[in-house]
Amino acid sequence: MTYIKMCGLTRMSDITAVNSVKPEYVGFVFYEKSKRYITPSKAVELKGLLSPEIKAVGVFVNESAEVVAGLLESGVIDIAQLHGDEDEEYISGLRRMTDKPIIQAFRIRSAADAERARQSSGDMILLDAGAGDGKAFDWSLISNIERPYFLAGGLSCQNVAQAVRELHPYGVDVSSGIETDGIKDIEKMAAFAGAVRKDNAL
Numbered sequence: 119m120t121y122i123k124m125c126g127l128t129r130m131s132d133i134t135a136v137n138s139v140k141p142e143y144v145g146f147v148f149y150e151k152s153k154r155y156i157t158p159s160k161a162v163e164l165k166g167l168l169s170p171e172i173k174a175v176g177v178f179v180n181e182s183a184e185v186v187a188g189l190l191e192s193g194v195i196d197i198a199q200l201h202g203d204e205d206e207e208y209i210s211g212l213r214r215m216t217d218k219p220i221i222q223a224f225r226i227r228s229a230a231d232a233e234r235a236r237q238s239s240g241d242m243i244l245l246d247a248g249a250g251d252g253k254a255f256d257w258s259l260i261s262n263i264e265r266p267y268f269l270a271g272g273l274s275c276q277n278v279a280q281a282v283r284e285l286h287p288y289g290v291d292v293s294s295g296i297e298t299d300g301i302k303d304i305e306k307m308a309a310f311a312g313a314v315r316k317d318n319a320l
Contacts, residue, residue, distance in 0.1 A: 120282045121289040122314055123268060124296060124307060125177065126154035133167045135304040139311045143289065144172055146195065149179040153300065154293065161194050175199050175221065183208060187215035199223060199244065209239055221268065226255045236263050244291060247271030257285060275309035282317040290314060 124136055125145030136144050146161045147154045156164070165174050176195035178186055180202035189195050198212070199221040209220060222240030225248025226232055235243045245267050247255040254272030266288035269281055274295035281290060296306040 123291040126293040132302045145175045147177045183212040190218040244268040279313045279317045
């Protein structure tokens with residue numbers, strides 16, 4: 119069973135779409151330099167409309183642990199995803215403030231990157247191309263990772279079934295692959311979820 123995470127939601131219509139498609143996770147981006155950035159107050163508004171069975175993940179890049187813990191403890195998000203230079207010391211400090219789950223993201227460009235990811239103390243890891251160009255990384259680099267992970271980077275309804283078949287990831291993470299002209303597209307969202315779930319059923 120591979121779970122689905124749809125990231126970068128910014129609009130009420132995005133929430134309506136995911137409530138229909140029903141991924142297991144959605145992502146709100148709290149990194150101000152991202153074109154998908156939303157404020158915590160906007161996240162509260164969107165989370166209030168989200169189906170309760172869908173987990174909300176907050177995506178952070180080098181944010182203070184106090185801010186991350188505050189959003190977790192207040193229920194704005196259910197899980198934190200760390201996408202910057204956060205290290206084990208940072209994670210330890212965050213764990214002293216909250217017991218909510220932590221996903222640590224890694225940009226995979228070499229076998230050494232994959233090994234760092236494997237050793238992370240995060241509750242989960244996310245493996246990404248990291249360039250934001252909609253291209254996948256070399257999946258052979260993660261063939262030795264036995265712990266569960268989210269696969270990200272360049273996924274779309276065209277290639278996600280192959281990813282699920284070849285890699286059996288815990289989850290698949292998509293953002294630009296379900297957009298048209300930078301806006302979430304419910305038809306692409308439904309096609310992406312359908313491709314994952316069809317392969318899950320095989």
